[in-house]
Amino acid sequence: xxxxxxxxxxxxxxxxxxxxxxxxxxxxxxxxxxxxxxxxxxxxxxxxxxxxxxxxxxxxxxxxxxxxxxxxxxxxxxxxxxxxxxxxxxxxxxxxxxxxxxxxxxxxxxxxxxxxxxxxxxxxxxxxxxxxxxxxxxxxxxxxxxxxxxxxxxxxxxxxxxxxxxxxxxxxxxxxxxxxxxxxxxxxxxxxxxxxxxxxxxxxxxxxxxxxxxxxxxxxxxxxxxxxxxxxxxxxxxxxxxxxxxxxxxxxxxxxxxxxxxxxxxxxxxxxxxxxxxxxxxxxxxxxxxxxxxxxxxxxxxxxxxxxxxxxxxxxxxxxxxxxxxxxxxxxxxxxxxxxxxxxxxxxxxxxxxxxxxxxxxxxxxxxxxxxxxxxxxxxxxxxxxxxxxxxxxxxxxxxxxxxxx
Amino acid sequence: xxxxxxxxxxxxxxxxxxxxxxxxxxxxxxxxxxxxxxxxxxxxxxxxxxxxxxxxxxxxxxxxxxxxxxxxxxxxxxxxxxxxxxxxxxxxxxxxxxxxxxxxxxxxxxxxxxxxxxxxxxxxxxxxxxxxxxxxxxxxxxxxxxxxxxxxxxxxxxxxxxxxxxxxxxxxxxxxxxxxxxxxxxxxxxxxxxxxxxxxxxxxxxxxxxxxxxxxxxxxxxxxxxxxxxxxxxxxxxxxxxxxxxxxxxxxxxxxxxxxxxxxxxxxxxxxxxxxxxxxxxxxxxxxxxxxxxxxxxxxxxxxxxxxxxxxxxxxxxxxxxxxxxxxxxxxxxxxxxxxxxxxxxxxxxxxxxxxxxxxxxxxxxxxxxxxxxxxxxxxxxxxxxxxxxxxxxxxxxxxxxxxxx
Numbered sequence: 001x002x003x004x005x006x007x008x009x010x011x012x013x014x015x016x017x018x019x020x021x022x023x024x025x026x027x028x029x030x031x032x033x034x035x036x037x038x039x040x041x042x043x044x045x046x047x048x049x050x051x052x053x054x055x056x057x058x059x060x061x062x063x064x065x066x067x068x069x070x071x072x073x074x075x076x077x078x079x080x081x082x083x084x085x086x087x088x089x090x091x092x093x094x095x096x097x098x099x100x101x102x103x104x105x106x107x108x109x110x111x112x113x114x115x116x117x118x119x120x121x122x123x124x125x126x127x128x129x130x131x132x133x134x135x136x137x138x139x140x141x142x143x144x145x146x147x148x149x150x151x152x153x154x155x156x157x158x159x160x161x162x163x164x165x166x167x168x169x170x171x172x173x174x175x176x177x178x179x180x181x182x183x184x185x186x187x188x189x190x191x192x193x194x195x196x197x198x199x200x201x202x203x204x205x206x207x208x209x210x211x212x213x214x215x216x217x218x219x220x221x222x223x224x225x226x227x228x229x230x231x232x233x234x235x236x237x238x239x240x241x242x243x244x245x246x247x248x249x250x251x252x253x254x255x256x257x258x259x260x261x262x263x264x265x266x267x268x269x270x271x272x273x274x275x276x277x278x279x280x281x282x283x284x285x286x287x288x289x290x291x292x293x294x295x296x297x298x299x300x301x302x303x304x305x306x307x308x309x310x311x312x313x314x315x316x317x318x319x320x321x322x323x324x325x326x327x328x329x330x331x332x333x334x335x336x337x338x339x340x341x342x343x344x345x346x347x348x349x350x351x352x353x354x355x356x357x358x359x360x361x362x363x364x365x366x367x368x369x370x371x372x373x374x375x376x377x378x379x380x381x382x383x384x385x386x387x388x389x390x391x392x393x394x395x396x397x398x399x400x401x402x403x404x405x406x
Numbered sequence: 407x408x409x410x411x412x413x414x415x416x417x418x419x420x421x422x423x424x425x426x427x428x429x430x431x432x433x434x435x436x437x438x439x440x441x442x443x444x445x446x447x448x449x450x451x452x453x454x455x456x457x458x459x460x461x462x463x464x465x466x467x468x469x470x471x472x473x474x475x476x477x478x479x480x481x482x483x484x485x486x487x488x489x490x491x492x493x494x495x496x497x498x499x500x501x502x503x504x505x506x507x508x509x510x511x512x513x514x515x516x517x518x519x520x521x522x523x524x525x526x527x528x529x530x531x532x533x534x535x536x537x538x539x540x541x542x543x544x545x546x547x548x549x550x551x552x553x554x555x556x557x558x559x560x561x562x563x564x565x566x567x568x569x570x571x572x573x574x575x576x577x578x579x580x581x582x583x584x585x586x587x588x589x590x591x592x593x594x595x596x597x598x599x600x601x602x603x604x605x606x607x608x609x610x611x612x613x614x615x616x617x618x619x620x621x622x623x624x625x626x627x628x629x630x631x632x633x634x635x636x637x638x639x640x641x642x643x644x645x646x647x648x649x650x651x652x653x654x655x656x657x658x659x660x661x662x663x664x665x666x667x668x669x670x671x672x673x674x675x676x677x678x679x680x681x682x683x684x685x686x687x688x689x690x691x692x693x694x695x696x697x698x699x700x701x702x703x704x705x706x707x708x709x710x711x712x713x714x715x716x717x718x719x720x721x722x723x724x725x726x727x728x729x730x731x732x733x734x735x736x737x738x739x740x741x742x743x744x745x746x747x748x749x750x751x752x753x754x755x756x757x758x759x760x761x762x763x764x765x766x767x768x769x770x771x772x773x774x775x776x777x778x779x780x781x782x783x784x785x786x787x788x789x790x791x792x793x794x795x796x797x798x799x800x801x802x803x804x805x806x807x808x809x810x811x812x
Contacts, residue, residue: 023435026429028429068681229479229480230476230479278610357441
């Protein structure tokens with residue numbers, strides 16, 4: 001049983017509210033990380049991630065590693081691109097700056113293509129950039145948690161495949177996987193990175209990544225070894241990756257010993273590189289089982305409907321969103337400008353007193369002027385919960401308390 | 407409430423059996439990672455780590471980051487030493503090979519000083535090595551989980567301070583923190599890295615590190631930036647670290663934004679770099695509160711006594727340990743050679759049927775010939791549990807079933 005005492009509804013864009021069964025899985029009795037029961041759980045979890053991301057290519061490679069969403073940037077920057085190569089980073093908020101900084105840390109030249117706050121780079125601009133220089137990869141934040149701006153992954157990926165077919169398409173799906181549709185194979189995506197604590201509905205502590213067959217071939221054909229140890233694919237895959245002999249690429253010790261192997265876990269074989277977070281993986285297994293027990297299309301529709309209801313209600317309060325166009329607006333969160341003269345630091349504690357937690361602003365230029373309302377997972381999918389109604393009511397009352405007239 | 411159904415006693419050298427209250431904390435309702443309740447929990451956790459490691463110097467710096475023990479090697483290799491510098495790695499088993507490989511990944515020259523299996527490098531050999539070359543740091547595995555060999559941290563650190571006073575003393579305490587005494591300040595240690603799932607008794611998923619004032623100064627005075635993003639201290643500390651202007655060392659984005667800051671958390675101020683694993687940190691808070699509710703000396707004595715009882719019983723079964731001398735033997739685990747003709751893969755499933763899980767061998771040269779018995783945490787400290795008695799009985803019966811005569 002979980003520890004779900006009466007508590008404020010957590011409606012920030014992650015961590016989100018967790019289902020009782022998921023929290024209960026966190027308290028699973030201790031298991032050996034290499035024993036058959038846990039190995040089966042981990043293997044099934046990896047297989048379920050394929051379904052969530054809609055990839056049926058067996059050469060797609062899922063990873064689940066102890067870490068935060070941030071570690072996903074290291075996994076991409078350390079493995080799928082090399083020092084001196086170019087990455088085009090589409091910017092829709094804070095998290096593109098950070099991803100670009102991560103690329104630079106690994107010696108990758110990151111070129112950011114920015115849009116005004118609340119908008120996204122337009123396809124013709126992306127096309128122009130792709131024609132001006134060869135980029136090894138392009139990264140896009142599916143939903144930027146700092147702004148609530150939604151990117152158009154399908155059309156963007158089509159464009160990249162048409163204009164610069166060798167460029168890998170990398171999606172930061174931290175705030176989208178589980179609430180926004182992603183057709184990994186059909187859309188031609190090469191990597192999606194995410195975290196456990198947002199729309200997947202599992203507590204924080206897992207970095208989740210899916211790589212395409214092409215991404216794995218890119219890794220395999222690297223000329224230089226990855227310059228991270230914990231974040232190196234070579235330590236998380238069988239020693240057949242990679243097959244060539246770059247100096248230090250595979251040391252004798254990692255060849256001779258068992259290494260923690262995602263492929264082994266999925267094949268229900270034990271192996272060891274680093275101890276996986278057994279309880280969190282039990283919880284992820286529960287969360288994914290729940291998600292996949294119903295059609296994904298239904299899940300995305302429920303999130304869309306809730307989002308539209310929230311956005312129209314917020315608009316009826318006289319408030320504007322950061323994301324200015326309907327097609328730019330995320331379905332799992334809403335970033336809301338406060339009325340002139342109302343500061344986030346004043347209204348949030350007041351809303352908390354009404355039993356609801358929203359997040360403050362994160363985009364550095366305007367952080368004090370807006371709040372963020374997360375609406376992912378059980379708060380929208382569980383008909384027994386009234387989190388969203390409570391939140392909309394608390395927001396209205398909070399604005400009223402601050403002297404806002406409707 | 408935790409999910410402690412009847413289950414086999416997990417007596418591997420980590421993950422260990424967890425206390426009910428710790429597991430219950432894993433199921434804590436969802437909390438904002440930047441809200442005052444969680445920030446207070448995280449801050450108190452960091453402060454408790456100082457007590458566990460017996461450091462009262464306020465300039466010592468604790469870190470708790472989502473990851474496994476392995477990430478601790480990256481934290482050391484990426485931050486406390488630079489490309490082209492030398493590290494002396496004392497080898498008492500598998501984990502020194504891996505730490506050395508991690509150093510090499512970051513361009514550090516790792517020189518291993520090895521001992522025969524079951525022994526540790528002797529102080530005169532270490533002295534000789536330190537006099538032959540200047541090492542930026544020396545690393546020692548306090549207890550190597552593959553062999554159960556215990557290193558002598560106090561005497562070693564004294565030697566290093568005498569012979570090569572500028573060399574940083576780095577302790578891999580993954581299998582020692584919480585069951586072996588560590589006097590961080592008094593012994594002059596510069597870094598101790600560990601993980602949550604061994605003698606601390608918290609589920610896996612946390613990388614834990616304590617750095618000395620001198621280690622932090624070494625980081626601050628780096629000539630080159632850390633070549634990891636997730637594992638870089640600069641992202642986990644206030645922007646005053648470091649203060650100079652090496653290219654890319656602090657980018658404008660990490661200076662201008664709030665960054666996840668251990669110092670802020672400990673001062674009970676919210677900040678953000680990557681989402682911390684809230685539930686695991688709740689569980690670590692519970693585990694550390696339990697540990698610190700009694701004198702540490704008592705905890706170490708209980709582990710020593712249990713270990714001696716186990717080792718003498720195992721000896722009475724006619725079995726030998728990998729660690730050959732009493733002073734080389736860990737207090738939280740025992741690595742046991744099987745009798746000639748008995749293989750780990752045969753006896754372990756048989757012992758599991760009797761309700762006890764031991765681990766197989768991990769040292770590549772002899773992996774099939776031995777098993778590992780972990781005796782850390784509640785299995786030895788909680789007088790209501792009979793895990794150790796059950797384990798010794800299961801081992802004896804398992805040997806009997808395999809035809810071993812006593």
